[in-house]
Amino acid sequence: MGKDFSSALRPAIVMTILFAALLGLGYPLAMTGIGQALFPHQANGSLVRDAGGRVIGSAVVGQAFTADRYFQTRPSAAGKGYDGLASSGSNQGPASQALVDRVKTDIDKRRGEGVHGPVPADLVTASGSGLDPDLSPAAALAQAPRIARVRGIPAERVRALVSEKTQGSVLGAAHVNVLALNRALDAGLR
Incomplete structure (x- = not known):
């Protein structure tokens, strides 16, 4: 039971960190960069x-x-x-x-x-x-x-x-x- 729990816990933690970095940092930075490149006036508040x-x-x-x-x-x-x-x-x-x-x-x-x-x-x-x-x-x-x-x-x-x-x-x-x-x-x- 203990081995099953720890083997399941590690991928869950890794995936949480991966998706937090991807969706919490990567995606917002990519959208900000695209906005600044394509629509700088609007991206900066018009x-x-x-x-x-x-x-x-x-x-x-x-x-x-x-x-x-x-x-x-x-x-x-x-x-x-x-x-x-x-x-x-x-x-x-x-x-x-x-x-x-x-x-x-x-x-x-x-x-x-x-x-x-x-x-x-x-x-x-x-x-x-x-x-x-x-x-x-x-x-x-x-x-x-x-x-x-x-x-x-x-x-x-x-x-x-x-x-x-x-x-x-x-x-x-x-x-x-x-x-x-x-x-x-x-x-x-x-």
């Missing part, structure tokens, strides 16, 4: 840099914009807002009174900013990850009058910029990247 080369954000991870002169993102359920270390949904369903209260507060906030008519859902609800970098074109257009007023430019120019930055999608609805939209505002619509 970072967006300013003219001086300083990282100002990511094209695929949302960030909070709070100044009135910028398009604002959707509410974030990630930590205290757009915290990548706390990415998750709120797990609040449509019957949750806390969600209803928060949405009502956000609707009142958007009304105070000058949004008229139906408030687009993505201006008052968080995404599943809490880090969504995009808005629907309707949500961006709802903010155009405020931005035009604060920046002192015609609302038509802001709406044209939203239209220009709107991207279609093979799967899903059209969307606008908020960071790209705000960078374009700063570059050409002061």
Whole structure:
């Protein structure tokens, strides 16, 4: 019995170490290397840099914009807002009174900013990850009058910029990247 156990134990330990090294070290290193070789921009987080080369954000991870002169993102359920270390949904369903209260507060906030008519859902609800970098074109257009007023430019120019930055999608609805939209505002619509 003892000899059978020890003869069975050695291959089990060797295989555990082999697969731990192969799948815990080899495979991740190979995938990282392939990613860096074939898709270096995406593998490094799709970072967006300013003219001086300083990282100002990511094209695929949302960030909070709070100044009135910028398009604002959707509410974030990630930590205290757009915290990548706390990415998750709120797990609040449509019957949750806390969600209803928060949405009502956000609707009142958007009304105070000058949004008229139906408030687009993505201006008052968080995404599943809490880090969504995009808005629907309707949500961006709802903010155009405020931005035009604060920046002192015609609302038509802001709406044209939203239209220009709107991207279609093979799967899903059209969307606008908020960071790209705000960078374009700063570059050409002061």
